[in-house]
Amino acid sequence: MASVTFPTALGGDGKTYTDDAHPDTGLDGLGHVTRFVPCLKNVVAMAGYTAQYAAKIDAAATYADRAEDAKRYVEAVAEAYAVNLLDAYRDRITLGADFRAGRYTRDDGARLDTNDPSLIFSIVRSTPKFLEASNQYLREYAPDVVAREWNKGKPLGAVIEPTSQNLLVYSEDFSGSGWVIATSMGDIKDGLASWLNKPYMRYDNFTFSGSLSILQNITVSSGQAVTLSAYVSNETTPRYLAFNMGNDFRVVVDTENEVISSNPAGVSAALFVRKTLNGRRFCLTVTLPTTQNRFGVFFRKSNSVGYNDNWIPGDVIALTAMQLEIGDKATSYIPTLDSSVTRQSDQLFRISEGQFSRQQGTFYAQYLKPPGGFDYILGLGTANDEEINLGNSSARSTFINLRSGGEFSSINAASLQSQIGELEKALFTYVFNGTSYIFELFVNGGFAGTGELTRLPAGFENNIAIGRRRANFNDLHANTNIFGFFYIPLQLSRAEAQELTTL
Template sequence: MSRNHDNFADLITFTRASTATFVGSNGLIQSATTNIPRIDFDPVTNDRKGLLIEESRTNLFTYSEDFSDSDWTKFGSATVTASTVTTPDGGQSGFVLETSSTNRLEDTPSTAITGTATLSIFGKHNNVSFIVLQIIDSSANGQRQWFKIDDGTLGSSTAVGTGKNLSNASITDMGSGFYRLSMSVDGFSSQTGRCLIYLARTDSSFDASSGDAAIIYGAQLEQGSFPTSYIPTSGAAATRAADIATIATSAFGYNQDEGTFLAEASTFDGEGSSKIVFLASSSGAQSTDRFLLFFSSSEALKFEIETGNVQQANIVRGTGFLNSFKKMAAAYQENNAAFAITDLAASTDTSCTIPANTILTLGRFTGTNLSLNGHMKKFQYFPRRLSDTQLQEITR
C-alpha cells in the first residue's frame, strides 16, 4: 500500500476496540490484539489477501469450541469427545461428534435475532460424508443444509416449517481437510435461533448409524447475512469490534485540485447496499462533501463525488464482483472525473466541482456500520489526474 516514496501502512491510524482473528501466512487462524490490523492470507494457497476490514459482529454462542459444555445439548445417542486432530488454529481444540439417525448436537443462544441469522462451523471428515446444519426459531420454522465434508461440496437444503428463507450457504476449504460450513437464514423477528448439528451418510437424509463421526471446531452464530471471521468464545458471547483505518490527507501530499486513487479490493458481503472501498471527506462532512468508492448491492463498483450536499458525479462500472479482487482507479479534477476498473476502460464525468477533503478512511463510512467486509490488497495515490489511458493501464 504505497504512494511513491511513502508507505501508506506507516501512515494509517488503525483502531479496533477488540481482539480479532485472521488467517496468517502459515495458513492458521490466529488472533490480532486490540488496535492491530489484520493481514489475511488464503489458508490453502497462502496467497496474501491483504488488509481485512469488517463490520462489528457478535458470536452468540457462549462456548464456541467446548462442545462438551452443558450449553450444547446432546440428544439421543449423540456424544462428543475431545479430539487430537490439529484444528485450523494449529491447536487440538476440536471434538469428535458421533450421532446416528436424527440424534444431534444442539444449542439455543438466549439473544434474540432480527433479520438474518448466520450459522457456521468448521468440520472435517472422519468416517461420514455429511454434516447437516439447521437453524429454526422457537416455533420450529427454519432451514436445513447438507454439507459434504469428504469433498468440500454443498449438498441439498430443505425448509423446516414456514416463514424462513435460506439466503446463502457456502463451504470453504480451510486446509488440512477442514472446511468452514456456513448457512444464512432470514425472516427472524426478535426470535432466538435454535441451532442443530446432525451427521448423515447421504444427501437429503438422516441415515447416520452408530459409530459415524466427524470432527467439529469453532461454532459461530451471528446476526447478519454472511459469515465473518471466527470469534472464539468461552463462557459468554463475544463481540469483535469494527476495523477502522484512517489517514490525514496532509500526511501523504494530497492534492485538493486533482489526483488519482488506485485500489485493489474485494468484498464477501453479498447483501449490503454499500461495501465501502474508501471515503475521502472533511471532518463531520462525510454526508455532504466527499469522494466515495464502493461496491453496490449488485456488487457493481461506484465512484461518487458530492460537494455541498449535491451529487457531482456517479460513475458505475461492472456488476457481480462478489469475492472477486478488482483493481479500480478513481481520478478527480474540476469538470474532469473518471473511473476505470479491471477489464473496463475509464468512464468520465465532465461537469463536477471538487470538495475539500482532509481525512481518508479505508473500508468504512465514518459514523455508520457500512464496511468493506472484505480485503484491501493495494492502495495507492497519485497527486495528479492521470489520463484515461493511464487509468486503464494501471487497472490491468
C-alpha cells in the first residue's frame, strides 16, 4: 500500500491519503470521487506555500531551502495522485499505450499487457531516429521502432513526427566544408561533452574584434515556412543569438529571457526553446516573403543585427549542432555529414475487427502541447469525410473534428489549452442516444462542449492512428511527445472526465 501525508509544515492540512480502499483515507474504488478534490486542494495549497517562500529566496537561504523542499514535494504528490487516479480505470482499458513507462495494453476478451508495442500496434519508420535517452545523451532508434524520449532525467513518451530533412551539411562539425565561417575567429577548441556525447565547437581567448557567424549558402523559396535550430552550450557568454534567415532577414534572440528581441518589419517569427544536456536548443520559425539563400547564426553582446562585435579574452562561443528544416516547427535532431539527410515519418496505428464500441466509449490522451498548427494526437476513421480526430488547430486551439456522411461538427477548447511545450490532458466521450451520437470534449479539467453525428464514421470501430490524422493518412502528425492514451468502452460522467484531465 502506498500513502502520502500533506504536512502542515509545507502548507498542507496534515491529512493522509492511501491507494487502497480504506474507508477514511483510500482513493481506490469510489474513494477517489470524494477524496481526489481534497488532494488537489492540498497540492494547490502547497504550491501557494512554495510561491510564498520562493518570493523570499533573496532574503534568506532558509526560505530558499524550504521553498525547494515544498516544490519537490508538490511535484511528487501531483504525479503520484495522477497515477493513482488512472489506476482506478486501468482494468477497464481495452486499448492503451503508456509511452512513458513503456507499457502497452490490449483486451479483446484475452488481455495482453506487454512492453513490446509491436505485439499490438503497427510501427513503421524506414529510417533511424535520434532522441535524448535516460542518460541525457542522444540515442539512435532503429527503423520501425517506437522512439521514446527523455529530457533531463524524466520520460516524455513517444515522439511521432512527419518526414523532415536537415538541409545543412556537417550539422555538428563546423570545420567541415559547406560552412561559411569568419576566418578571424581563431582556433576551434573542444567543449564539454554535450548531449551528442562528444566534444563540440568552442571559441575562446579572442584577440580580435569581428564576426562570429556560422552560415551556409542554401536557397529557400519565397512563401516557405522554414525553421532553424541551434544547439547552444551553456558555456556561451554573449547574451544575444542572431538568426540569419537569408541575407535579408535577421532575427535576434535574447537568450537570457528566451524571447525574440529584434525582428525585421513584415516578418512573423516564432521561437521555441528546449533545454538539453549542458545547453539549450533555440528553434526559430519564419515564413519567408522572398527567396533567401544564406542561413545560420551569429553571436552578439548587444541587441544588434550587425555581424561584427568587440570580442575580448574571456568571451566564449560554443555550439553543439544546427538544423534547417522546411516547415513551421523543429523536429527531432537529424545528423548530417557531407550531404543533407531525410528522416522518414513515424506511423503508429492499429487496424483490427471491432475494437471500439458502437454504443459508447471514452478516448483519453496526455501529451505536450505542440508548437505549430494542424498537429494530430489521435485519428479514427478512413477518409477526409469519414473521420474523428483529436488535435491542434492552425490557431493552436485543442479540438476534435467529427465527420461522417456529409455531416461535420467540431468542438474547440481555445480557453482550456496548455502553453506550448507544457503537459496537456484531453478526453472525449461518445454515446448513442437512440437517434444520434453525442460527443463531449474535456481539456485540462474543463468541459469544452458537445458535438453530434447521426452515425459514426466508416471504419471507426477498426482503425486508430496514434500521433497522426488517420491510420491510412500519413502527412499530418502530432509532432510532439505523446505520454500515453487509452480507450475504455464506457461513457464517463462529466465529473469523472474532469477529474481525469485535471492537471
